[in-house]
Amino acid sequence: MRRADRLFQIIQILRRSHRPVTADAMAQELETSKRTIYRDIADLLGQRVPLRGEAGIGYVLDGAFDMPPLMLTPDEIEAAVLGAQWVAGRGDPVLASAARDLIAKIATAVPEKLRPFILEPAIGTSPGRGAAADGVDITKVRAWIHAGRKIAITYRDERGETTRRVIWPVIVGYFDTMRMLAAWCELRQDFRSFRTERMVAAEFLDERHGSRPGELRKRWKRHIQETRGVTLP
Structure with a gap:
């Protein structure tokens, strides 16, 4: 993994966690060494990314940190499409429609080379059998x-x-x-x-x-x- 990609992934890991994340946990997920993670953390701090924590305890990302959305990876695209497929088949009418719109928006937003992951997916869910009619909105x-x-x-x-x-x-x-x-x-x-x-x-x-x-x-x-x-x- 390129260093720039790894730095972005560290931020993503910290973004999705509500608890401090140790360097060891990040190293395992990114398949690298703790020493590399410590260097990356130092680089992020040098770039004024608001990280808090210390070695042995874990790191958290300040909730006020804002960064433009990153381009989706093929795995992230397939995860989003799989989830949207499930909701489209089993969600209430409003969410089902929103799920279909989401798939269309992702297909429009991603580069041409990634569109087959959406239009010709390698993953899928079984058709929903239809939930009983709701008695509430x-x-x-x-x-x-x-x-x-x-x-x-x-x-x-x-x-x-x-x-x-x-x-x-x-x-x-x-x-x-x-x-x-x-x-x-x-x-x-x-x-x-x-x-x-x-x-x-x-x-x-x-x-x-x-x-x-x-x-x-x-x-x-x-x-x-x-x-x-x-x-x-």
Whole structure:
């Protein structure tokens, strides 16, 4: 790998991590030596890239750092196309349309020599089998998640019994045959998952639940880890 490419990759590694990254971890990913990584870090610092940290502990990139987007590599293109293919086949109508538009935009933006990775991909997903019709506007649910607002739903369980609940939406999960909304339920005072096709009615409230969306998501992840033993990314 050329030195310039390696410097860009170090920045990318630090960008995607929320924790300090050690030189050893970067060296393993980039298939080089720790000594090379230390030299590269010194070069980046000399170029005024705002890195913080030290040897043995790890490095972080200042969140205020801004750099123009880098040209996508073939592997990055295929990763983006594979993800967009999956969403196009399984997402709600708005996201499915956005996924198809994304593929078209990537095809337009990349150099001619990289377009076969999009137009003639070597990867693919199985066709979606079609999720059951949602009983709630998923596009609006996603907006309420970002806004930190509550939703009042009427929910029908597997026995056909209905309850009215006020929930704090956390995340929408997309599966082959259904969609799930994870949320804090005020009725149960705990996190619950709701199948969207079982939502009989939904009222999108202006009231905020008072937790930052990111913090509520962290609490939900801890709940999943403690109750199911699963660590989410």
